Amino acid sequence: MTTPAPIIDVRNVSKRFSLQQQRGETTIKAIVVDALRGHGKRRDFWALRDVNVAVQQGETVGIIGSNGAGKSTLLSLISQTSQPTSGTITTRGKVSSLLELGAGFHPDLTGRENVFLYGAIMGLSHRQMAERFDQIVAFAELAEWIDEPVKHYSSGMYVRLAFSVAVEVDPDILIIDEVLAVGDASFQRKCIARIDAFKQAGKTLLVVSHDLNTVHTISDQLILMEKGQIIATGDPDAVVAQYQWLSRETACTAETKEWGTGAVKIKAARFLDAEGQEAEELQRGMPVRIEIGYEASRRIDAPVFGFSIQTTSGILVYGNNTQIEEFDLPFIEGKGTITLDFSALELLAGAYLFSFSVHSQDHQTNYHRLDNGHPITVRSERRYEGVCHMPVRWSVGKGK
Amino acid sequence: MKHAVSHIIPNLTTLTASQTLFDMVPLFREIYAFRDLLWILVGKNIKIRYKRSALGFLWTFLNPVFMIIIYSIFLKILLSFDARDPLFLQRLVTGILVWQFLAMCVGDSLHAVLGNASLVKKTSFPRIILPLSTVLANFVNFAITLPILVVFLFVNGTTLGDMWLLPLVIASQFALCLGVSLILSCMNVFFRDTEHLMSAVMLAWFFLSPIIYPFSKIPEAFQRLALLNPMCGIVTAYRTAFLGTDLMAPRLVVISLLMSWLILALGVSLFQRWQVNFGDKL
Structure with missing residues (x-):
């Protein structure tokens, strides 16, 4: 043929x-x-x-x-x-x-x-x-x-x-x-x-x-x-x-930015997949752990750690911090690690940018903010529409 | 229907880097295939000139009429040139009308490609249609002025000369105008200085051509050289046709007219060679 x-x-x-x-x-x-x-x-x-x-x-x-x-x-x-x-x-x-x-x-x-x-x-x-x-x-x-x-x-x-x-x-x-x-x-x-x-x-x-x-x-x-x-x-x-x-790094409309007083510095963010391996490519629906390494040059009372996720086209998908979650940190000093666990990463296939921040409880002082510094690709077998997954169930009921 | 489309646009189009389009038969076929486009552009060129003017297309008649009247008043009455040369005014008017066809073509050709950048960058058609359409539009204007000229000559009691020459001369001038337009429309894409240079060149060309004087006023030593200027033969031949004056040895006129066709050949080959780069340059 x-x-x-x-x-x-x-x-x-x-x-x-x-x-x-x-x-x-x-x-x-x-x-x-x-x-x-x-x-x-x-x-x-x-x-x-x-x-x-x-x-x-x-x-x-x-x-x-x-x-x-x-x-x-x-x-x-x-x-x-x-x-x-x-x-x-x-x-x-x-x-x-x-x-x-x-x-x-x-x-x-x-x-x-x-x-x-x-x-x-x-x-x-x-x-x-x-x-x-x-x-x-x-x-x-x-x-x-x-x-x-x-x-x-x-x-x-x-x-x-x-x-x-x-x-x-x-x-x-x-x-x-x-x-x-x-x-x-x-x-x-x-x-x-x-x-x-x-x-x-x-x-x-x-x-x-x-x-x-x-x-x-x-x-x-x-x-x-x-x-x-x-x-x-x-x-x-x-x-x-x-x-x-x-394009996870190049195609993002949002540029990588960093600012803050520097009293606390976010030194690193490690993304770990279900097997505990460091990865930039993650699977939808699987557990993910992010380890945020920080260094506080002096004693900081009641700091708030936060993160947010954006799409490469700049849509804010999700944001959360320790204050909203009522996870109180009395103080930090020197080097340490904060761990953020996703029981299941419910982002759909695509590229996403993670931002991290640490600031005071009243938001008056920004110790360190790192925007869009961490590009991540998510893979998914199923083709859903949108940016995030919502666990739903379809069923058939008997008609009346 | 399917057949109609396939004869208009060749169904198979291959573009290669080495392709040169300078091949006359396919060129004529291509222009013929795009004749509808050609007529639309000719109509556009005529319309745009008189856009937003109340009298519109009437200006095509009025301009030469006003020009003839003004020359008649200033030259015939005030300067009384006619005492020395009974055909002075007729010769001058003929020369100027003929010159204007060329001058208008030159003026329009500079923007024939540049002014249609949006078409050239986004669609595919034989680019030669663009300068050809400006020349044709000006030819329409020129064709309308010719009867006005005949009326003017009739009013002045001039008997027409060797009118059989007219088709040959008009064809040759058309060839010259098209050739020059092809060269200039192409040059101006690559060197914008062309536009400014041309106002000086046209002024020199005007005085080097027997427009306001008869060919016989050119010193004999320079007459052969002058014949290389196609406008010498063209203007002289027009005068022979309309006025039965300024007779020259046909051999000499033929040299001058041949120059026109030579310039057309040069124009076509130059244009076709460079038109492939228009899209990148505009």
Whole structure:
């Protein structure tokens, strides 16, 4: 049995930007300087290095990775708005792209004119676009604005029209770069529903998104990129887990911070799994022990130790301290350890940041606070939704 | 329906690093495939010029009419040039209208690619459509001024000359305008200085071309050299067509007209070679 030729076939593709090129305009000064130095001094930046991607017809493939990983560059090459430095890219069929928040619209033209302009770029006749026009405007919810120049549109309106047009031109391949992040929740749901219909029709979809949840839900296959290379590809669960493991330190929006009087210092926090082994990767539902080592330079009366857990996107999941728990510490002095036991760690799969603090009972004095200093990855066999697990039980009752 | 789509966009698109698109037959086929886009852009270029003006497209007629009236008043009445040369005004008006087609093309071409950055960065279509659409839009303007010129000549009692030359001259000027537009629209993406440099270049080109003077005023020693300037042959041939004056040896005019087509060939090859980098540069 032979597999059919892929609808998107990216082979050994590399893309180089020279920093001179990135600066935009070329000035006389730059030309003279370059000529004097010789071209050897020009600094090159490889946005993509030897990338191979094969997407089969009807597949939905998501691309994830941190900023600057080369995701958008890859999409612009597949969309043919940019040329590879080496390698080949083959696409079979009509490609419609929504790159960097929007289709190719001309700001001075009205929404209506842009719809027909985009149709013409996609090879549809005026009549074919006229047939689709009402549907496009209705989907974008822009009936009142359609004869205004798009430069007067809000970013949400712009993206709505862009998405609506890009889907309605009957592409074989739809490429979406971060578009779903804009727009309100109800429009996002509409988009997802439209994307589902698009998938049902056997069309091919390529999506870049930082919204792991969405991209994980809609994709059949995920590609993880890092520094211009593909480092993982395949089953969405496995690739998302790998990404979260990789990004546990880098992808957090909250930065690591540390402050306080220093009268007490949190020296270390050791995470121990069920076997008592130190670990950065923990299993959901299993017991976890955290040993917090401290050092008090003088006698501190009635200190309060606390901790909190955040997701990498900055959502506070849980916080607790010895005061709330009525665990009274009369005083501390010198080195010591406080132990925090989770009978079961009920966080769902993902990356989390732990923060620790020690302060006075009246919160007036902060001895030491260590925010987001401890990244932890949690694994889970079951795919629940949300951030934490709640023990529940389903049952069937007899109807009345 | 499926067939219709597949003939418009070739179903298989392969992009490689070494690909050069300079191949005339596929280029014509590509432009033809995107003809709807071309017409939309031509319409946009015409519309945008007169945007928010009450008279709109009427200005296309009014501008040359006002220009002719003003030149007639100042030159014919105040300076009474006509005493020396009965066709002075007619020659001047013809020259200026012809020059304006080129000047407008040059002006618009500088932003033909830059001004459409949002399209170039986000969609894929033959980039050559952009400068081609600005030249076509200006050609529409120029085509409208020609009947006005004929009316003006008629009012002044001038008999038309070798009008059969007209299609050849118009085609050659179109080739020149397109060639220059291709070069400039591309250059301005990579060197923004082009824009500023061009105002000086155009001023020099204006005086180096026989616009406000007949070709015969050029010293004989320089006439052969001057023929390398395609505008020499073009303006002279227009005058031969409309006024039956400024006759030159056809051989010389042909050299000048050929220069136009040479510039077009240069423009196409330059543009096609560099257009692949537009997306990264914009």
